[in-house]
């Protein structure tokens with residue numbers, strides 16, 4: 001896996017407000033970045049720029065190795081049983097049913113495979129969103145507040161999944177207010193905004 005994520009002098013202007021500028025970093029295979037900052041500082045905006053969902057106001061972004069983004073919404077079809085909803089994404093990403101089963105196992109929700117997504121609890125839905133990322137096999141994982149709603153066991157499962165991803169040459173960028181176990185991560189602290 002030749003994952004790579006690099007920002008070169010990236011700026012983000014939203015409305016009239018300059019959230020950040022001159023942002024440069026490069027993550028190589030196995031690399032991690034931990035993005036912190038108060039509400040409104042621009043963490044989600046930076047993640048969206050990294051994902052290619054929001055254009056940078058200046059600078060360049062380089063990505064390699066495919067990308068999976070887990071934001072606030074689970075991005076799973078609410079009407080479908082969980083395994084099928086995940087299967088839809090897995091097929092798009094060149095993964096298969098075995099990858100979905102492994103991802104469900106990794107997040108401890110194999111027993112929920114036949115349950116429609118709309119019936120899942122908040123934490124179960126969050127686990128499912130992370131299972132979608134795990135099943136997808138992308139080189140770059142962008143996780144916006146991945147710990148929100150997770151209990152202690154699920155938080156440990158997430159940390160283990162991230163460690164395995166990095167050990168296989170994957171890259172992860174995590175934006176969070178919560179403490180998370182991310183050894184040797186580059187720290188990116190965004191400033192406060194009025």
Ligand SMILES: Nc1ncnc2c1ncn2[C@@H]1O[C@H](COP(=O)(O)OP(=O)(O)OP(=O)(O)O)[C@@H](O)[C@H]1O
Pocket residue numbers: 014015019037038039040041042043044045046193
């Ligand atoms: N579409 C938009 N147009 C203009 N400004 C926006 C838009 N979306 C977000 N913003 C502003 O950009 C700023 C940064 O928002 P962002 O969601 O990136 O912050 P954040 O650090 O993720 O915050 P939080 O910790 O609350 O999730 C906020 O002031 C927000 O109001």
